[in-house]
Amino acid sequence: MKKYDVNFKTDKIQELWLTLSDKGFLCFDKITDVRVKSKKKQENMPFNSRARIETALCRIEDTLKYMNTIPLGTNPQRMQAFDFYDFVNCEVVVIDCIETLGHIFGCESDISKLKQKKDIFKENGTDNDFVKYVRSLASVHPLDTSRHPDYNGYENFHCSPRTYWDSTSQDGKDITITIYDSANKQNELEFLRVSINDFVIFLQMWIDFLDVIDIAVKAYERKSIEEYKLSAMKIPSDFECYTDYIKYLKEEYIRRGNDTQWDCFDDFVKIFATPITNLENEAKVELYKNAIKLALSFLHKRTQNMEYGKEYSTGISRDRDTNYTELFIEVHNPVNVGVNHNELKYCLEKLFVRSDDYRNRMEEIKPWINQYATFYNTESYDETYVLVTTALYLESLNRENVLNWNIPNKKEYRWSVLE
Numbered sequence: 001m002k003k004y005d006v007n008f009k010t011d012k013i014q015e016l017w018l019t020l021s022d023k024g025f026l027c028f029d030k031i032t033d034v035r036v037k038s039k040k041k042q043e044n045m046p047f048n049s050r051a052r053i054e055t056a057l058c059r060i061e062d063t064l065k066y067m068n069t070i071p072l073g074t075n076p077q078r079m080q081a082f083d084f085y086d087f088v089n090c091e092v093v094v095i096d097c098i099e100t101l102g103h104i105f106g107c108e109s110d111i112s113k114l115k116q117k118k119d120i121f122k123e124n125g126t127d128n129d130f131v132k133y134v135r136s137l138a139s140v141h142p143l144d145t146s147r148h149p150d151y152n153g154y155e156n157f158h159c160s161p162r163t164y165w166d167s168t169s170q171d172g173k174d175i176t177i178t179i180y181d182s183a184n185k186q187n188e189l190e191f192l193r194v195s196i197n198d199f200v201i202f203l204q205m206w207i208d209f210l211d212v213i214d215i216a217v218k219a220y221e222r223k224s225i226e227e228y229k230l231s232a233m234k235i236p237s238d239f240e241c242y243t244d245y246i247k248y249l250k251e252e253y254i255r256r257g258n259d260t261q262w263d264c265f266d267d268f269v270k271i272f273a274t275p276i277t278n279l280e281n282e283a284k285v286e287l288y289k290n291a292i293k294l295a296l297s298f299l300h301k302r303t304q305n306m307e308y309g310k311e312y313s314t315g316i317s318r319d320r321d322t323n324y325t326e327l328f329i330e331v332h333n334p335v336n337v338g339v340n341h342n343e344l345k346y347c348l349e350k351l352f353v354r355s356d357d358y359r360n361r362m363e364e365i366k367p368w369i370n371q372y373a374t375f376y377n378t379e380s381y382d383e384t385y386v387l388v389t390t391a392l393y394l395e396s397l398n399r400e401n402v403l404n405w406n407i408p409n410k411k412e413y414r415w416s417v418l419e
Contacts, residue, residue, distance in 0.1 A: 004072035004174070004196050008064040008203070012210040016101075017057060019217050021259075027053065027217055027224075032104050049104050056097040063090050063097075064207070072196060073165050073174065081163045084175055084196070085139040091199060092135050095128075095206045102209065105216040114209060120198050125150025127202055134194065138163045138177050157182050166193075225306045228256050233304050242293070243269045249296060253303050264332040268292055271389065274382040281373045281387060288331075288390040290412045295328035302326075318405040330403040334392040344368060351388055354381065362388075371395075 020027055033044040034052075067090050072083050102111045115128040123130050125148070133148035137160045146157035163177045173193035181190055233252055239245040250265035272289060276282040298315030307313055315327025347361035355361070362369070362377050362384060369375040372391035379387065396403045397414055407413050 006070075006072070006200055007068055008207065010061050010064050012207060012214075013057060013061045013064070016210055016214050016217070019214050020053070020057075022221070027105075027220060030104060030220070052100060053104060056101050060094050060097045063094050066090065067094075075165075079162055079164060081138075081165050081175060084163060084165070087196075088131070088135045088199065089139055091203050092132065094203060095131070098206050098209055098213070101213050102216075105213055105220055107212055107216050110209070110212050114205070117205075120202050120205075121194075123151065131199065131202055134177065134192075137179065137192075152181075153183060161189075224257075228306050229304070233300065235300070236293075241272075243272045246272065246296070249300060249303070253299070256303055256306060257308075258303070261329055261332075264328060267332060267389075268296070270382055271386050274380075274386045276383060276386065277379065278374050281390075284373055284394065284415060285386055285390050287413055287415060288393045291331050291393065291407055292328075294408075294413070295326070295331040299326065299328045316402065316406050319402045325402060327403075327406055330406070331393070334389070334396040334403055348388065348392075351385065358384075 027049075030049045030053075031046050032049045032052075034047050035042055035044050067087060070083055070087050070090075072087060074083070099111060102108075115126060117127050118125070120127045121130045125133075129148055129150060133145065133151045136145040136148065137152075137158055142160045144157050144159060145152055149156075152158040159180050159182075161178050161180070163175060166174055166176055171193060172195060174196045175194050177192040177194065179190040179192055180187065184190070234245070234248055236242060236245045239248065246265055246269050250262065253265070254262065271285070271292065276285050295315055298313050301307075302313040305313065314325070316325060316330075319325060344365055347365045350358045350361040358381070359377060362375075366375060366377055369388060369391050372394045373387045375384075375387055377384075393403075394415055397407060398404075
């Protein structure tokens with residue numbers, strides 16, 4: 001008996017991952033119905049689709065890779081084809097995941113056509129139902145397979161004591177499934193012959209369906225982008241305080257398909273919400289706040305217009321052409337462009353992660369901070385954070401870097417205006 005090797009490719013699932021990651025969160029926020037059990041009955045309820053999309057993608061890819069390792073037909077002497085049970089179970093997992101993705105992205109008509117095909121197994125019902133019938137009979141419901149009337153009849157059930165590999169394959173079939181039919185009053189054993197290659201072909205048909213889903217995802221993204229462009233965002237004057245606007249902007253930024261730099265907003269809220277106890281420090285912090293407001297005005301415009309890419313409203317008119325960046329990113333983290341001393345970086349990291357010994361580290365760099373702000377190291381953690389980030393901002397404006405190049409040469413942003 002020959003050994004069967006399968007080699008399912010995962011390139012289509014990789015392409016779908018890339019399509020989703022392009023404007024990913026537009027799709028992950030899609031709302032779809034899931035059938036759940038309430039206290040009284042089964043009913044459809046709306047849920048965010050992100051968890052199921054990610055789960056389906058992971059399951060499809062990992063399961064296909066695993067199926068490529070299953071040693072099919074290597075032991076024809078076994079009384080049970082446990083390798084086939086494993087294979088058909090995995091096959092149905094992949095099919096169900098692909099079908100669910102199709103439903104999430106509105107491929108109902110294409111799914112219906114796919115599930116009605118009868119081209120492969122040439123049995124009474126559809127290919128799709130036949131695979132589900134075989135899985136039920138051979139593996140998951142060997143004592144009671146009764147939900148596939150095209151195969152087990154109405155008001156009837158099949159059970160199967162075993163499935164085994166055929167060492168001869170004279171009829172082109174590799175596997176025999178033994179069946180007891182409840183309609184057979186003589187209790188005679190019946191035999192269903194199947195070919196493993198047909199199951200491979202059927203699964204590949206579903207894998208190829210990922211191309212249809214990919215097209216549907218792109219169509220959904222385009223539709224979402226146009227809808228968001230027409231949905232006007234609130235502006236700072238709509239809020240009583242600027243921190244509320246920052247929180248709102250974060251929500252819109254995420255909702256409109258941006259999946260990085262979320263922590264910037266929380267840090268900006270801290271900067272605007274923290275009282276400054278020294279009057280001169282307050283004036284310097286105000287410069288930093290003005291730079292943040294400037295940066296967020298660019299981000300607001302880009303988010304409203306659903307713009308993605310380096311050429312759009314990033315607030316960056318000059319950079320080093322090395323990495324994609326935006327003004328709000330540079331303003332948030334001036335340590336990347338303004339500090340080159342390793343010991344200083346180490347102390348700053350202790351502050352930013354709020355290490356237990358951060359105050360000791362601040363004592364070490366106190367002379368540096370006092371170049372830009374009056375600092376006693378008795379301030380609260382939040383005020384210390386604001387003063388240090390303000391110092392980093394002011395120091396960056398004395399250096400050749402992306403932040404300095406893109407901050408206007410005006411007194412509202414700089415302690416010393418450039419000549």
